Amino acid sequence: MTRLFLLxxxxxxxxxxxxxxxxxxxxxxxxAALADDYAWDITEGLTTEVGPRLAGTEAExxxxxxxxxxxxxxxxxxxxxxxxxxPVWTRGFESAEIVAPFPQPLVVAAxxxxxxxxxxxxxxxxxxxxxxxxxxxxxxxxxxGKIVFVSxxxxxxxDGSGYGYFGGPRRQGPxxxxxxxxxxxxxxxIGTDYHRNPHTGTMQFPDGVRPIPAGALSLPDAEQLQRxxxxxxxxxxxxxxxxxxxxxxxxxxxxxxxxxxxSLPPVLVAGHLDSWDQGTGAIDDASGVAIAAAAAxxxxxxxxxxxTIRVVWFGAExxxxxxxxxxxxxxxxxxxxxxxxxxxxxxxxxVTSKLGKExxxxxxxxxxxxxxxxxxxxPTDKAEGSDIGPMLEAGAPGVGLSQDGTxxxxxxxxxxxxxxxxxxxxxxxxxxxxxxxxAVLAGPVNAEPKRPRGR
Amino acid sequence: MTRLFLLxxxxxxxxxxxxxxxxxxxxxxxxAALADDYAWDITEGLTTEVGPRLAGTEAExxxxxxxxxxxxxxxxxxxxxxxxxxPVWTRGFESAEIVAPFPQPLVVAAxxxxxxxxxxxxxxxxxxxxxxxxxxxxxxxxxxGKIVFVSxxxxxxxDGSGYGYFGGPRRQGPxxxxxxxxxxxxxxxIGTDYHRNPHTGTMQFPDGVRPIPAGALSLPDAEQLQRxxxxxxxxxxxxxxxxxxxxxxxxxxxxxxxxxxxSLPPVLVAGHLDSWDQGTGAIDDASGVAIAAAAAxxxxxxxxxxxTIRVVWFGAExxxxxxxxxxxxxxxxxxxxxxxxxxxxxxxxxVTSKLGKExxxxxxxxxxxxxxxxxxxxPTDKAEGSDIGPMLEAGAPGVGLSQDGTxxxxxxxxxxxxxxxxxxxxxxxxxxxxxxxxAVLAGPVNAEPKRPRGR
Numbered sequence: 001m002t003r004l005f006l007l008x009x010x011x012x013x014x015x016x017x018x019x020x021x022x023x024x025x026x027x028x029x030x031x032a033a034l035a036d037d038y039a040w041d042i043t044e045g046l047t048t049e050v051g052p053r054l055a056g057t058e059a060e061x062x063x064x065x066x067x068x069x070x071x072x073x074x075x076x077x078x079x080x081x082x083x084x085x086x087p088v089w090t091r092g093f094e095s096a097e098i099v100a101p102f103p104q105p106l107v108v109a110a111x112x113x114x115x116x117x118x119x120x121x122x123x124x125x126x127x128x129x130x131x132x133x134x135x136x137x138x139x140x141x142x143x144x145g146k147i148v149f150v151s152x153x154x155x156x157x158x159d160g161s162g163y164g165y166f167g168g169p170r171r172q173g174p175x176x177x178x179x180x181x182x183x184x185x186x187x188x189x190i191g192t193d194y195h196r197n198p199h200t201g202t203m204q205f206p207d208g209v210r211p212i213p214a215g216a217l218s219l220p221d222a223e224q225l226q227r228x229x230x231x232x233x234x235x236x237x238x239x240x241x242x243x244x245x246x247x248x249x250x251x252x253x254x255x256x257x258x259x260x261x262x263s264l265p266p267v268l269v270a271g272h273l274d275s276w277d278q279g280t281g282a283i284d285d286a287s288g289v290a291i292a293a294a295a296a297x298x299x300x301x302x303x304x305x306x307x308t309i310r311v312v313w314f315g316a317e318x319x320x321x322x323x324x325x326x327x328x329x330x331x332x333x334x335x336x337x338x339x340x341x342x343x344x345x346x347x348x349x350x351v352t353s354k355l356g357k358e359x360x361x362x363x364x365x366x367x368x369x370x371x372x373x374x375x376x377x378x379p380t381d382k383a384e385g386s387d388i389g390p391m392l393e394a395g396a397p398g399v400g401l402s403q404d405g406t407x408x409x410x411x412x413x414x415x416x417x418x419x420x421x422x423x424x425x426x427x428x429x430x431x432x433x434x435x436x437x438x439a440v441l442a443g444p445v446n447a448e449p450k451r452p453r454g455r
Numbered sequence: 456m457t458r459l460f461l462l463x464x465x466x467x468x469x470x471x472x473x474x475x476x477x478x479x480x481x482x483x484x485x486x487a488a489l490a491d492d493y494a495w496d497i498t499e500g501l502t503t504e505v506g507p508r509l510a511g512t513e514a515e516x517x518x519x520x521x522x523x524x525x526x527x528x529x530x531x532x533x534x535x536x537x538x539x540x541x542p543v544w545t546r547g548f549e550s551a552e553i554v555a556p557f558p559q560p561l562v563v564a565a566x567x568x569x570x571x572x573x574x575x576x577x578x579x580x581x582x583x584x585x586x587x588x589x590x591x592x593x594x595x596x597x598x599x600g601k602i603v604f605v606s607x608x609x610x611x612x613x614d615g616s617g618y619g620y621f622g623g624p625r626r627q628g629p630x631x632x633x634x635x636x637x638x639x640x641x642x643x644x645i646g647t648d649y650h651r652n653p654h655t656g657t658m659q660f661p662d663g664v665r666p667i668p669a670g671a672l673s674l675p676d677a678e679q680l681q682r683x684x685x686x687x688x689x690x691x692x693x694x695x696x697x698x699x700x701x702x703x704x705x706x707x708x709x710x711x712x713x714x715x716x717x718s719l720p721p722v723l724v725a726g727h728l729d730s731w732d733q734g735t736g737a738i739d740d741a742s743g744v745a746i747a748a749a750a751a752x753x754x755x756x757x758x759x760x761x762x763t764i765r766v767v768w769f770g771a772e773x774x775x776x777x778x779x780x781x782x783x784x785x786x787x788x789x790x791x792x793x794x795x796x797x798x799x800x801x802x803x804x805x806v807t808s809k810l811g812k813e814x815x816x817x818x819x820x821x822x823x824x825x826x827x828x829x830x831x832x833x834p835t836d837k838a839e840g841s842d843i844g845p846m847l848e849a850g851a852p853g854v855g856l857s858q859d860g861t862x863x864x865x866x867x868x869x870x871x872x873x874x875x876x877x878x879x880x881x882x883x884x885x886x887x888x889x890x891x892x893x894a895v896l897a898g899p900v901n902a903e904p905k906r907p908r909g910r
Contacts (some may be wrong), residue, residue, distance in 0.1 A: 105507070418679070
């Protein structure tokens with residue numbers, strides 16, 4: 001044990017987060033939110049009345065209209081859409097089958113930005129690799145003219161760290177395979193479940209690399225293909241991945257709880273409105289937009305906070321963070337803090353923040369307010385978020401409320417991302433945490449609570 | 456407490472199954488089977504090298520060829536196919552979507568014997584019912600010209616009894632809906648899982664009732680449709696269920712371990728070789744044919760039994776018990792006992808039998824031999840089985856080794872019925888139970904164990 005460690009330990013013992021005094025108004029708002037229905041109503045409504053809402057499509061436009069109507073009905077101020085344009089990729093018919101030596105269908109889903117095979121499809125011999133590194137190391141002669149299969153072995157983790165680490169086959173695999181002359185690629189889904197629902201997701205071909213058809217196989221299908229390849233006979237696959245590309249419009253939906261002092265920078269709470277096209281985007285990210293808006297609504301119901309709370313439902317996150325980048329470009333004004341919920345609907349287990357040294361007391365107050373919800377203090381030099389990521393990287397202050405993602409990659413980017421995957425109690429714990437966070441950061445509401453506005 | 460009950464209790468206490476002496480040869484065969492690999496190898500091989508094998512199709516013919524080769528290689532005698540003809544229904548393209556008020560796709564699978572919509576599909580208003588009884592009670596005017604939706608609420612049970620009880624919407628729903636003038640029907644899948652994999656299965660339209668398109672929605676989709684219907688606005692659905700019908704050939708694959716006394720009736724152990732078309736039929740019923748054959752093989756490896764063991768891998772079970780009925784017609788000779796494994800690959804928890812009063816000692820010996828595997832004695836006036844059902848009903852003796860079906864209807868008749876759902880240890884416990892059962896029923900093997908034949 002080093003002296004530094006002991007000092008740190010002493011400090012932690014001296015001021016445990018849970019022992020700090022939490023203002024009664026914060027505790028009351030937090031605990032009342034454990035009976036919240038706003039978040040469930042938004043999650044249920046958006047997934048049922050809109051359903052899938054792929055970035056840049058007519059379905060996402062319907063989601064924006066739904067969002068404006070709902071946020072207005074809830075009583076938020078300055079409800080508006082900030083539109084932007086973007087490239088749009090849409091899925092068509094898709095299928096995969098082993099032609100030889102053991103004819104049978106496989107379940108496949110095209111990756112976002114896959115080239116289209118056209119309805120006639122492509123047929124080729126399969127060359128398999130157990131990792132992205134194996135594909136990278138392979139000579140061109142082994143790959144040219146073939147359909148590449150890349151596997152990997154992503155383990156289940158609570159913090160979802162496997163997604164970055166094992167996401168290579170999806171993100172870089174298609175580009176590497178194409179550069180080596182492959183005519184197509186299928187990868188083992190970046191997922192942790194054994195259901196026949198492949199995990200889609202976006203990828204980009206590097207400049208100068210010809211786009212090729214690229215799909216994901218479900219885990220049972222990927223392992224089936226591995227077993228077939230291990231028999232040692234040539235394996236022929238037919239792959240049909242029809243898709244279309246073009247340009248379209250998306251937009252960020254913004255709503256506010258005006259603060260008592262409009263000159264102060266706003267606290268921004270967010271999620272993303274778009275979803276992948278095969279599920280109804282319940283945990284990715286209807287629950288996220290619902291949590292952010294429900295927490296803001298609960299503060300609004302209690303009165304007017306010192307600082308403005310800005311709720312942002314970003315558009316077009318899934319296909320390239322287009323909403324976050326458009327917001328960053330349009331909003332150069334400072335923010336008091338940024339936070340985004342985009343890791344499912346599991347219980348929050350940790351709070352992180354990056355508010356700066358001078359706001360350490362605030363970080364401590366946040367930790368103390370969240371501790372009774374079973375949320376442990378995490379790093380105070382770190383905040384994360386998908387759409388808000390670029391702004392955080394540019395130095396904006398932020399808060400991270402880390403959700404338990406143990407089961408997130410069972411459903412992520414699959415047809416299985418549906419309402420039944422959302423646990424009401426866990427959702428309420430999320431709302432309670434976000435409400436407490438806003439109660440701390442947005443400053444005290446005025447003494448005269450208003451009558452709740454809207455539904 | 457009645458005197459009869461007390462007498463029964465006294466009898467049960469006097470001779471508990473587990474306390475009976477189990478011959479050492481039976482115990483040895485049973486316990487050695489807990490390290491069995493034959494069943495896994497068959498299950499893995501059939502699902503990998505053939506995959507889906509719908510009754511009457513070219514894929515099922517490949518499965519028969521695979522079966523003959525494998526059973527011959529294992530050293531069985533009299534390996535043969537007994538062919539028969541049957542009507543064949545095959546699936547084509549299928550899709551469902553809500554057209555209004557909330558446009559979105561739903562995941563559907565046609566039921567076996569569904570009428571085809573043709574590629575253009577049908578579009579109609581949806582009328583929903585929460586049970587088959589509600590549909591039955593509905594006036595024709597409420598149904599005519601509409602697409603019917605029927606829900607139900609099948610609970611998870613260990614013995615799978617919900618399948619019969621809650622199977623009505625699939626089995627009778629289409630006929631009832633058509634008789635009332637519906638243009639199509641979708642039912643909530645007979646299943647217990649929340650994945651977007653609908654549960655197909657066969658159904659028959661009654662004589663004189665016009666076949667209509669009939670599909671199953673996955674549970675998330677069925678509940679989505681219920682939520683949409685509850686909004687109270689007219690709901691329009693477009694349904695495309697393309698299918699084809701014709702006639703084809705199937706067959707039962709038979710293999711034997713010849714007994715020392717060929718004049719004695721054989722013990723028949725069975726499963727079914729065909730599967731539904733979307734999964735690879737791992738738990739329904741590759742594991743079943745594997746368990747039956749592995750147990751017979753283990754007896755064969757130990758020497759020659761007194762009675763012939765006949766392994767039957769039935770064809771075309773799923774679409775109407777065609778294999779079982781063809782076998783019954785062709786084999787009017789008596790059987791010493793019939794047993795079939797067709798309820799997945801879960802652990803066996805109960806043994807039932809229907810061997811007749813005069814063979815009560817044999818039933819007891821069976822109970823005693825199985826008790827150390829955690830298998831409890833069940834009724835001795837009851838045996839069950841799909842293909843063997845008609846023969847049992849006609850009075851043939853039989854044994855039932857009841858598997859734990861708690862999770863069976865998560866996968867049954869879905870694309871999710873794949874190899875990864877088979878637990879190796881549970882499979883081995885099954886083989887041990889079937890081996891012990893054969894050791895008891897087929898009579899002692901001759902003293903000179905043979906060298907194992909085949910792989």
